[in-house]
Amino acid sequence: MVIRVGDPTTFGNLNPPEQVIQAVKDSIELHSSRGYGPSNGHLEARKAIAEYSAHQGPVKPEDVILCSGCSHALDLAVSVLADAGQNILVPRPGFMIYKTLAEGLGIDVKYYNLLPNQQWNVDLEDLENQIDDDTSAIVVINPSNPCGSVYTKNHLLEIIDIASRNRVPIIADEIYEHFVFSGHEYTALSSLSEDVPVLTCSGLTKRFLVPGWRMGWLIVHDRKGVLGKEVRKGLSNLSTRILGPNTLVQKALPAILTLTPQSFFDEVILFIESNAKLAWESLRGVPGLRPIMPQGAMYMMIEIKMGLFPHFKNDLQFVENLMAEQSVFCLPGQCFEFPNYMRIVLTVPEDVLREACKRMAVFCQHHTTAREKLKVIDCDVIAVASNVICE
Numbered sequence: 001m002v003i004r005v006g007d008p009t010t011f012g013n014l015n016p017p018e019q020v021i022q023a024v025k026d027s028i029e030l031h032s033s034r035g036y037g038p039s040n041g042h043l044e045a046r047k048a049i050a051e052y053s054a055h056q057g058p059v060k061p062e063d064v065i066l067c068s069g070c071s072h073a074l075d076l077a078v079s080v081l082a083d084a085g086q087n088i089l090v091p092r093p094g095f096m097i098y099k100t101l102a103e104g105l106g107i108d109v110k111y112y113n114l115l116p117n118q119q120w121n122v123d124l125e126d127l128e129n130q131i132d133d134d135t136s137a138i139v140v141i142n143p144s145n146p147c148g149s150v151y152t153k154n155h156l157l158e159i160i161d162i163a164s165r166n167r168v169p170i171i172a173d174e175i176y177e178h179f180v181f182s183g184h185e186y187t188a189l190s191s192l193s194e195d196v197p198v199l200t201c202s203g204l205t206k207r208f209l210v211p212g213w214r215m216g217w218l219i220v221h222d223r224k225g226v227l228g229k230e231v232r233k234g235l236s237n238l239s240t241r242i243l244g245p246n247t248l249v250q251k252a253l254p255a256i257l258t259l260t261p262q263s264f265f266d267e268v269i270l271f272i273e274s275n276a277k278l279a280w281e282s283l284r285g286v287p288g289l290r291p292i293m294p295q296g297a298m299y300m301m302i303e304i305k306m307g308l309f310p311h312f313k314n315d316l317q318f319v320e321n322l323m324a325e326q327s328v329f330c331l332p333g334q335c336f337e338f339p340n341y342m343r344i345v346l347t348v349p350e351d352v353l354r355e356a357c358k359r360m361a362v363f364c365q366h367h368t369t370a371r372e373k374l375k376v377i378d379c380d381v382i383a384v385a386s387n388v389i390c391e
């Protein structure tokens with residue numbers, strides 16, 4: 001069995017609303033939903049996305065390219081902005097798909113640090129120091145996987161300022177757009193940028209709870225025409241590589257984006273936020289753990305005070321043993337280039353989360369108090385995690 005740990009449908013407790021299901025049922029009857037579409041997507045679907053994305057700034061249908069999931073949009077963005085031998089800057093910790101996409105094309109990945117003690121804000125000095133003559137894009141993930149951070153307007157402006165002074169475009173991964181807990185505000189990065197070109201990548205995946213439908217999009221924001229026609233042409237050419245995304249869902253998009261009730265989104269966020277509070281409350285007193293309360297998205301990062309667990313070499317061995325002893329699976333920080341942490345997923349049913357937190361507490365109690373008696377299970381993490389996709 002393959003477990004996709006970042007898939008909100010895994011446990012069956014979170015489902016799209018009936019309007020979304022109905023939209024696809026209606027689409028299946030259409031003759032036009034069976035054939036190939038234009039490789040950049042059907043015009044009505046691109047129009048619907050342009051309207052849905054008005055919070056990002058002025059968007060026209062010709063600024064939108066439909067993609068097979070947000071990861072395809074990221075692939076187009078990285079491919080069009082960077083050449084082999086150049087580099088892109090990605091956050092650490094961060095979702096690791098950029099490395100896979102870039103390195104396959106001979107593009108280097110350089111990391112800029114996020115600050116765990118400042119709600120995972122960007123270390124601005126580090127970001128600026130990483131930029132060199134070969135830097136072709138800065139990736140910003142907001143809200144963040146794995147941190148669950150949501151940047152304030154001011155912080156986004158600070159990032160944009162660095163990009164502007166150094167003339168580097170931004171790839172804004174906003175697949176968790178609008179996924180924000182109470183008291184926090186999501187602002188589309190592109191809405192704040194005057195001169196820095198922003199390629200925003202998003203999709204239905206998380207917000208509409210349909211990752212398997214593989215419907216994402218890329219939106220070009222280039223108000224001063226800095227990227228010129230070449231980049232738009234390049235994106236259009238690149239989109240022909242897969243002959244366009246799934247037409248069945250494209251045809252359903254106008255209904256999906258306009259008919260989904262706000263109450264559906266509110267309920268999903270409320271559920272995830274309540275799980276975040278539950279996990280934080282349950283784990284904050286556990287010896288050796290320091291959960292960091294997220295502000296949005298679907299994840300929580302937890303620091304593992306490795307010094308209190310001397311029998312474990314690193315976070316990988318910690319989660320490996322947690323899995324072997326308590327059947328609780330967390331992704332080790334190493335998966336996000338950030339050792340001594342682990343990430344938990346907040347979309348699981350409440351009773352499962354409660355039980356998982358209890359077991360984590362038992363595990364930590366045991367390994368911090370009776371550590372000299374301990375015999376660490378030295379299983380190979382690859383064997384444990386080989387069926388788990390790190391997303």
Ligand SMILES: Cc1ncc(COP(=O)(O)O)c(C=O)c1O
Pocket residue numbers: 006068069070071072095141144145173175203205211215216391
């Ligand atoms: C930050 C981030 N970007 C992109 C993706 C990929 O989205 P999609 O499934 O739409 O390709 C994910 C999936 O977990 C993600 O966490």
